[in-house]
Amino acid sequence: MxxxxxxxxxxxxxxxxxxxxxxxxxxxxxxxxxxxxxxxxxxxxxxxxxxxxxxxxxxxxxxxxxxxxxxxxxxxxxxxxxxxxxxxxxxxxxxxxxxxxxxxxxxxxxxxxxxxxxxxxxxPSPVERQASYKERTPAEVERLRRESRHYRRVHLWMQWLLFFSSAGVTAITAWYDPPQPGKGVLIALGFTITVITAANGYFKPRERAFNLQQTADNIEQHVTALDLGIAPYVQEEAANLELFANNVENMRVEQRKREQQLDQPHQGQQEVI
Structure with a gap:
């Protein structure tokens, strides 16, 4: 059955x-x-x-x-x-x-x-659901780390593009005196720098990557503690599973709150903090 x-x-x-x-x-x-x-x-x-x-x-x-x-x-x-x-x-x-x-x-x-x-x-019974929840936790950790790597790559690409664009503005300004094609390239590079700087400040990929990686590490620490039976999981199996599910859900809620803070404008973040 x-x-x-x-x-x-x-x-x-x-x-x-x-x-x-x-x-x-x-x-x-x-x-x-x-x-x-x-x-x-x-x-x-x-x-x-x-x-x-x-x-x-x-x-x-x-x-x-x-x-x-x-x-x-x-x-x-x-x-x-x-x-x-x-x-x-x-x-x-x-x-x-x-x-x-x-x-x-x-x-x-x-x-x-x-x-x-x-x-x-x-x-199924609550104990079975909690045990199933524990088995699904590694997939959640992997998802958080995958998203963290994604935002780190986005941040690195944005930074490298920003570096090359800034250097290109200086180089082309020094090399080109005629209006074209140097002027058009300068306009494109300046536009790129403005867009990347604004996007980096608005989306905050580095902060998102750090928060996701931190949450993944914390959840993995609790998974290891539950598997090894060390504090805070030193009770009966049913009690340990209930405590584990409660801790992981709290960490996920905190992660969502941090994501919401990053989505708010700077003034809104100060009010929330």
């Missing part, structure tokens, strides 16, 4: 995970379906704008023409292929061809509702 109950819950979770995967895939398909034609139009407009901005009244260099032509041809071929796959039966079929993301989201909500109702009907 317990195995049958577990298998039923696993099947419902598998259905939910499959729908989540299909939603991700369909988003990518729709993004390509509508994004590629827009990129093609942008490439053609950029081609015309570059010709009028830098080579007005004269022939555009062959290398530039070839580059724009190659990009436009690739985007046109990708657009034609995606439209053919989406609207024609002569090619292979996408898994959710012709279905909108909103329809898949509705299917996901219904699947989640079925899973919740069945889980409520087949709910």
């Amino acid at each position: 317990p195995n049958s109950r577990t298998n039923e819950l696993i099947e419902y979770r598998r259905d939910v995970a499959d729908l989540q995967r299909r939603i991700r895939n369909r988003r990518i398909q729709v993004l390509g379906l509508y994004g590629t034609p827009l990129m093609l139009i942008s490439a053609l407009i950029s081609w015309i704008a570059t010709k009028n901005l830098f080579w007005l009244g004269q022939d555009m260099p062959g290398s530039a023409n070839v580059a724009f032509l190659a990009v436009s041809a690739i985007l046109a071929a990708a657009t034609a292929l995606q439209f053919a796959v989406e609207f024609s039966n002569e090619f292979w079929e996408w898994e959710d061809e012709g279905k909108s993301v909103s329809q898949l989201r509705l299917d996901l909500e219904l699947a989640e509702e079925r899973r919740i109702l069945e889980a409520r009907r087949l709910t």
Whole structure:
């Protein structure tokens, strides 16, 4: 009976995970379906704008023409292929061809509702749920560390781009006296520096990475303490599992509070603190 109950819950979770995967895939398909034609139009407009901005009244260099032509041809071929796959039966079929993301989201909500109702009907005892919660904790630790690594990489890329852009402004200012092309490059680098500085101050990737890594380390410390039976987990198994679940949830709540503080403007953060 317990195995049958577990298998039923696993099947419902598998259905939910499959729908989540299909939603991700369909988003990518729709993004390509509508994004590629827009990129093609942008490439053609950029081609015309570059010709009028830098080579007005004269022939555009062959290398530039070839580059724009190659990009436009690739985007046109990708657009034609995606439209053919989406609207024609002569090619292979996408898994959710012709279905909108909103329809898949509705299917996901219904699947989640079925899973919740069945889980409520087949709910195990509190001790079993706490033991299951403990087994899921390593995945939560890995998720926190993965997000921490992501924000660290974002911060490092932003810093390196900021360094190179700042150095490029100085170098180009020293090398180029004519208005073009040095002036256009300086404008682009200055714009890049402004955007990166503003984004770094607003999104705070370094602080987010530090908070996520700290929470992951704290949760892992409690997992190790529970496995080894050391303080504060020196009671009966049921009491230890209850205390462990309570501690981990408190740490997750604190992590969410820190994330909310980072999302607030500086004035709001001072008021919260």
